[in-house]
Amino acid sequence: MRILLLTGKGGVGKSTLAAGTAALAATAGHRTLVLSTDAAHSLADAFGVPVGAGPTRVADRLFVQQVDAQLRFQESWAEIQRYLLSVLEVAGVDPLAAEELTVVPGAEEVLALLELRAQALSGEWDVVVVDCAPTAETLRLLALPEALGWYMQRVFPVQARVVKSLRPVLSRAAGVPMPGGSVFEAVERLHGELDEVRALLQGPDASVRLVLTPEGVVAAEARRSWTTLSLYGYRVDGVIANRVFPAAQGDDWRAGWVAAQEQVLAEVDQSFAGLPVWRSLYRPAEPVGVAALGALAAEVYGDDDPLAAPTGDAAFRVTRTTGGAVLHLRLPLVSRDQVDLARKHDELVVTVGSYRRLLTLPAGLARLEVAGARVEDGELQVRFREPAAAQEEPA
Structure with missing residues (x-):
């Protein structure tokens, strides 16, 4: 099964290109799921149809899913949250404020990746295209499983044993409830699931595709993202330069924009040497619907196979x-x-x-x-x- 993640700075058009790539894959005969882990879902707008929290069929062999991160959060974090709420209750924190305090920043985006794990293990798909959160959020959530793994290997076992053996004494001394076995089990289960996500995304059939627009600031962030994703062991297989102005004829104002973009694109070609850099021309209207999105992707990739397995040595x-x-x-x-x-x-x-x-x-x-x-x-x-x-x- 091929897993392809598209990410980039907010507003560069990654959702449109993720939807187009998925539409092209389905047209080629692959049973395809495109899902969004971005809290600001845009896939429903791209396809022009209502999309639910589960896979929604929008065309033959093409399904769309906007992950309900809140539901996944409740499923994976509920036991841990209940314990934290009990501690804050003893401390006299207002219940509404306590509920806000027990929601870890960024947790919903991270837990949305658990849906990717579930769909990958379901065996229903040939291709899964992921419309990721903007670059900074994606980098943080992709780094979490390994960071959590370090804690689980070195700190968590000792902490769990100490609390288990001294729970009655600690509860009386501290005046707050100590975590029970179910809390530790929930943390271990969450870590195991996230570790499976990491293994999937670092595997030979998974890769990240960077989307950018021909602007200096955006291109600089894409370069940093390539470095950082590689640092954490994720393979980048290509770059899509979106909203490229076509050549101007008799329009000095537009000719200036074209020249500025070409300068940035030359730097992009040089910076990402060894990776394919596809171009997507600026369109007078945003493509909406399966047919328009598929046509966009076909034009972007040309004769290249958008689902080709990543090549080269492992990170x-x-x-x-x-x-x-x-x-x-x-x-x-x-x-x-x-x-x-x-x-x-x-x-x-x-x-x-x-x-x-x-x-x-x-x-x-x-x-x-x-x-x-x-x-x-x-x-x-x-x-x-x-x-x-x-x-x-x-x-």
Whole structure:
């Protein structure tokens, strides 16, 4: 099953292009679902039909779904929220205010991805196209499963055991209820489901497609997104430049816009070298409906297969050398001075700008020591070697 996520800065037309890509896939004979994880749903507007919280058929082999994040939130967060509400009740917090406080910012967008997991595991689809939230939100939610995994592996087991054994004492001492086993089970279940989402989206049949408009600020954000998505192990397979003005004839004002866009597009081609950059011309009217959306996508992709499996090496891989190993992490558009690297026990901490990733090293690397690192051709390469003590041991 092919999974394709489209994202970009708000307002660049990613919903229209996600809908068009899905319509084209269905026309090609694939049973296709296009779903929105964006809180500001636009797919119903793009198709011009009412769309529900479950898959809604809009054409032969084409289904649309605008995820009810609130419903998914209640299903996955209810047990945890009930416990938090009980704590705030003891503290004397107003019930309405308490309910607002127990809603984690961004949780609804994250939990909407659980619907992607459910649909992927259903076996009903050949293709799932995801209309993601704007870039910043997408980056945060895609990074969460791995960050939560670190907590679950190192902190959560100890915390759960302590609370379980000392719950009566802690409850009396603190004066507030301690979490029961069902709360810990809910957290574990949520983590497991999100970890499955991460595995799906980092798999060989999944990729992210960036949508941008030919503007300097938008293109700069797309470049940062490519770097950050790669940092977290997600594969970007192409870029769509949307709302490109056609060549102007006898119109000096429009000719100025065309020239400005062409300058940005030249930079985009250079920045995203190695990736296809498709262009979508500016239209006098927004395409609405399956036929118009499919025609738009057919024009954008031309002779290319919009569902072609992503190629190239995985974002994260390890190669063996004579004296150790090399860890490879794809980091496009990054220079060595932009990367901060630290080793903490069996973890490698990679920081690029304001984004940080904790890589838990495979057992084969964890016993080795870092010998050096470099950034070459858009890839971070960290060299590992046998510890000095091991090298000095007599044969």
